[in-house]
Structures are given as C-alpha cells and as structure tokens.
Amino acid sequence: MEADNDNRKITKIGFFGFGNTGRMVADEFFKDGLFDLEWVVRKTQKDNHKYATRLLGYEVDDALIYSVDEVSPAFFQNHPVDIIVDFSSAKAHSQYAAAADFGIKIISAISKYTQKDLDDLEKMAEKTAVLYSPNITLGINFLLVASQVLQGIAPHADIEIVEEHFRGKKEESGTAVKIAEILGLDRDKHVNSVRVGGIVGKHEIIFGLPNQTIRLVHESISRAAFGQGAIFAAKWMINAPAGMYSMENIIVDMFKKNIPVY
Numbered sequence: 001m002e003a004d005n006d007n008r009k010i011t012k013i014g015f016f017g018f019g020n021t022g023r024m025v026a027d028e029f030f031k032d033g034l035f036d037l038e039w040v041v042r043k044t045q046k047d048n049h050k051y052a053t054r055l056l057g058y059e060v061d062d063a064l065i066y067s068v069d070e071v072s073p074a075f076f077q078n079h080p081v082d083i084i085v086d087f088s089s090a091k092a093h094s095q096y097a098a099a100a101d102f103g104i105k106i107i108s109a110i111s112k113y114t115q116k117d118l119d120d121l122e123k124m125a126e127k128t129a130v131l132y133s134p135n136i137t138l139g140i141n142f143l144l145v146a147s148q149v150l151q152g153i154a155p156h157a158d159i160e161i162v163e164e165h166f167r168g169k170k171e172e173s174g175t176a177v178k179i180a181e182i183l184g185l186d187r188d189k190h191v192n193s194v195r196v197g198g199i200v201g202k203h204e205i206i207f208g209l210p211n212q213t214i215r216l217v218h219e220s221i222s223r224a225a226f227g228q229g230a231i232f233a234a235k236w237m238i239n240a241p242a243g244m245y246s247m248e249n250i251i252v253d254m255f256k257k258n259i260p261v262y
Helices: 020-031 071-080 096-100 115-124 138-151 174-182 224-235 245-256
Strands: 011-016 034-044 064-067 085-088 107-108 129-132 158-165 190-194 199-210 212-220 243-245
Touching: 020 034, 020 224, 034 107, 034 138, 071 096, 085 224, 096 115, 107 115, 107 224, 115 129, 115 158, 115 243, 129 224, 138 174, 138 199, 138 212, 138 224, 138 245, 158 174, 224 245
Parallel strands: 011 034, 011 085, 034 064, 085 107, 107 129, 129 243, 158 190
Antiparallel strands: 158 199, 199 212
C-alpha cells in the first residue's frame, strides 16, 4: 500500500495498551497519514473484538482489539505489522517477544522495567530494532541531550532538577530520576517534586553559575505529546537495523545533522 502523493510506504502498526495515554497515542498514529493502525492488544477482555477506531470516535472499522490471552507466536504471523508500539505495562513485552523472530520492530515507552525486563529487550534487539524510552516525548529527550552538553561546557555549575505533576501522582517522576542519573547527581539531594492541580508533566533543570542562571524546561500540555514522540521514533525506526536504541540516540543523530554554521 502506498501513500497517495509521494509513494512513501505506509507503515503498519500493532499497538499494546489502550488506557488513557494509550488511547491518545493510538489516536495520533491513526490520524497520521504514514501509518496504518492494524490492531490493538489490551490486558483485559473489555471491548474485545471491537474496533479501536470506533472507540476513538471515528466512523471507520480499523484496528480490531484483542485480549492479551489471544496473543501467541502465531498471532504475529497471522497479523503481520512493521512496528509494535507498547504503552501498556512492564509485563507485556513477554507477550510480543516472538514478534522479533518475524523481524517486527519494537518501540517501548514503559517506565517501570526491572533489569530482567531490560535484558529481555536486549535479547530481542539481537533480532530486530528495539527502541526503549520511558518518556518518549521529543522535548524531554532533547532536554536530556542538551543538559549533558551544557554540563560538559559548565562542569562546575550547581544543578537542581524540579519536576511538577498532577496532585494524584504519588511516585517520584521516573524522568526526573533518569535526568539525575545521566548528570551524575544524587536523586535524593537534587530532585525536587511538586504535586499540584492537574499538571500533566513539567521538568526543569536549573544550572547555577556565579553570574547567571540557565534553565532548561519541558512541559507536556497533553498526553498526545507521547503520541507525537512515538511517531517521531517510528519514522526513524523504519530503516533502522537490528539493535537497541533510545530517543536520545535519535536526538543526537539530529544534533549532528543540524549543527548551525555561522
């Protein structure tokens, strides 16, 4: 199947997860002209064998919903896709491990993997391209790369991380913890959490220098930002060989290609 105007191949997407965030991400893929949302797998029997597009409010029959109990190695052979996008839970990767045997590429945006889970992804990456990013928004990953560049330029700066989220979020932001880790900071001393109202997510890295302060800030206005990030990753992944990738890899690649020359 070819795109209408520029002969670019339509990429087939299989989707794991259909919660609040998953729905918004699936919707972004459906609206993008370069992707076909082929099917959705969810943990429960809820809405089983209904069309995800109908539940998203469209008058079309696309993306049949399957229960995870229906997924086996044969499922990926009978329902082939180019890329699996996972916005479900840490356990789901065991259900699509067999997809790697068919060369299906994988994008995982799960935030709470154990080391064993990560080892499982590494094994899949021996057979196909796997991209793992616990926060897949474009802005956050730009911020991660930019903060490392700035730290290299100003290694003696004082650094504090402030993360703000909605009032009901109990756990510490996994993204803030990752920022602390990549900058070599003690998370208990340098990560400051704020819980108010309905903030989707805001992360700020403050660099304090003797005569100036530099602030790197990213704020998610809507969970649809995760969908745009996943689409950005999927477009890059289409031609990627087998291996383990992250959104930071893509951003660094973009940095190299877009360094301004004065």
